[in-house]
Amino acid sequence: MKKPNNKRSKLFTLSTIKSLHKWLSLLVFMQLFIWLGTGLFFNLMDHDKAGGNQYRQALVSQDIDHHRLLNPQRVLRASNSPASEITLVQRLGQPYYLLTHDKGLYSHFDSHFSLVDAYTGTVKEIDIDMASALAQSSYRGSGKIAEVLLVMPPIADFLKEQNNLWRVNFIDELDTSVYINASSGRLVGHSNEDKRFVDFFFMLHFMDYPILWGKPSGGFNHWLISFFAILTFLFCLTGLIWTVQLLIKGRYKVS
Amino acid sequence: MTLHRNSRKYHKWLMLFVGLQFIVWSASGTYMVLMDIDYIHGDSFVAAKKQSLKPEKVQYSFRQLLAEHAQAKNIELGFMLKQAVYRFSLNKEKVIISAKDGQQLSPINKSLATEIAKQNYAHKNAVISSVQLITAEPPRELSTRHLPVWRIDFDHFASPSFYISANSAQLVTKRHSFWRIFDWMFAFHVMDYIDESPDNKLLLIVSVLAFIASIFGLVLTYYRLAPAQNKRNKGKSRRVKLSQSKSRERAANEKTE
Known part of the structure; x- marks a missing residue:
């Protein structure tokens, strides 16, 4: 049924805006308060603590005896799989050639490396002892190592990580965990209770609720947040139209 | 009744000042979640x-x-185009030498930078619209630590720019229109239009006001959507009557449907 009456349809529009605003408020208010609350938290939080690096220390490098360095030709010939890069790195003060077999665009992308002793040419696997020692060398707290685990993605402390990591847990008041890349021995990072606390707020802000898909995705490109973002935008827009209308009608009076 | 009336007053007045930021938050947030x-x-x-x-x-x-x-640090054997090269840091500057004879190859010239940009670009047959060497005062999207750098602009959808370091001959960063918009959206989302950092006083003040204004809004939602029974007991507000007559109108409409 069509209603060509202009006046009527205009009235209808304004009351629709108001009624939309009212009903949208019911749909989005919970998440809106979560967004505002977590937003305030990000504004006020201690950004140094949020990094999880309370007990991190810089790795020290030692002088190496370059006369003893193996020729890279030999290393390439001895390698089973082709390498696109060889980097001279240090692990626990010892020089190693890090062979890159596959490398993603970023360091957390799926990659494959091997580590070769730069003096002897022996292939070095990052085993549990090596991982513990590497983690210990980056840790300046007083805690002892509680456990060392090889973890596969998804890894709660580093959700974007796509590679297998060694997780070295320390006994300290912050429950520090140190992560070491299992194929390169590179220090991926530290995490602790402070960082996990901030991560929880990010989970809320990004609506990355693990209850919905079993595990958090670590991102904000998903249908739930997209849906709520659009609803919230409509909610704000109807509110703005309402405000403008109140202004036009002269309902903002200081008395 | 006073709670209802005061809530309406404060919601109305506070939103006059922070309502626009709500639009900015929701619009920029929507853009950021919808763009992969x-x-x-x-x-x-x-x-x-x-x-x-x-x-x-x-x-x-x-x-x-x-x-x-x-004094070489971070030594890396890899490629520049099809040539095997060493890259390393020397007094905080990157240097490239040939892996064939150790001859220094950096800094690279314009034509080499253009070649490298093309090799890194996913779309073959890309047309380059401009090439520029930046040694000081980088644009907003580029960190000073990447200088000196060659900027290569492609004549393509979303106007991509690749930044190739003149010293390392590597792609150090890239930008395109939608990323540039994203950066602005983030700046507006956190209300820091220069450093894009979320810990600024303006954001704090506006968020607190927005939070208070929203609480009054929630009170209004309660009064508007709670059963009419509650409202009748709360006094004779003109708008309550109006909303009651509206709900009667709705009920009538529902019946006719």
């Missing part, structure tokens, strides 16, 4: 490379390199 972050970071513009080092192409060793450049 990997696309935003320009990952789809970068070509996948697969090159492997051939032993016979590496005539110059790490040992020779350290004998000649004793």
Whole structure:
């Protein structure tokens, strides 16, 4: 049924805006308060603590005896799989050639490396002892190592990580965990209770609720947040139209 | 009744001041969640490379390199285009030398930078619209630590720019229109229009006001949507009557449907 009456349809529009605003408020208010609350938290939080690096220390490098360095030709010939890069790195003060077999665009992308002793040419696997020692060398707290685990993605402390990591847990008041890349021995990072606390707020802000898909995705490109973002935008827009209308009608009076 | 009336007053007045930021938050937030972050970071513009080092192409060793450049740090054997090269840091500056004879190749010139940009670009037959060497005062999207750098603009959808370091000959960063918009959206989302940092006083003040204004809004939602029974007991507000008559109208409409 069509209603060509202009006046009527205009009235209808304004009351629709108001009624939309009212009903949208019911749909989005919970998440809106979560967004505002977590937003305030990000504004006020201690950004140094949020990094999880309370007990991190810089790795020290030692002088190496370059006369003893193996020729890279030999290393390439001895390698089973082709390498696109060889980097001279240090692990626990010892020089190693890090062979890159596959490398993603970023360091957390799926990659494959091997580590070769730069003096002897022996292939070095990052085993549990090596991982513990590497983690210990980056840790300046007083805690002892509680456990060392090889973890596969998804890894709660580093959700974007796509590679297998060694997780070295320390006994300290912050429950520090140190992560070491299992194929390169590179220090991926530290995490602790402070960082996990901030991560929880990010989970809320990004609506990355693990209850919905079993595990958090670590991102904000998903249908739930997209849906709520659009609803919230409509909610704000109807509110703005309402405000403008109140202004036009002269309902903002200081008395 | 006073709670209802005061809530309406404060919601109305506070939103006059922070309502626009609500639009900015929801619009910028919607843009950021709808745009795929990997696309935003320009990952789809970068070509996948697969090159492997051939032993016979590496005539110059790490040992020779350290004998000649004793202060070299972060030494890396890799590729520049199809040539095997060493990259390393020397007094905080990147240097490239040939892996064939150790000859220094950096800084690179314009034509080489253009070649490297093309090799890294995912779309073949890309047309380059401009090439520029930036040595000081980088644009907003580029960190000073990347200088000196060649900026290569492609004549393509979303106007991508690749930044190739003049010293390392590597793609250091990239931008395109949708990423540039994303950066502005983030700046407006956190109300820091210069450093894009969320810990600023303006954001704090506006968020607190927005929070208070929203609480009054929630009170209004309660009064407007709670059963009419509640409202009748709360007094004779003109608008309550209006909303009651509206709910009667709705009920009537529902009946006719």
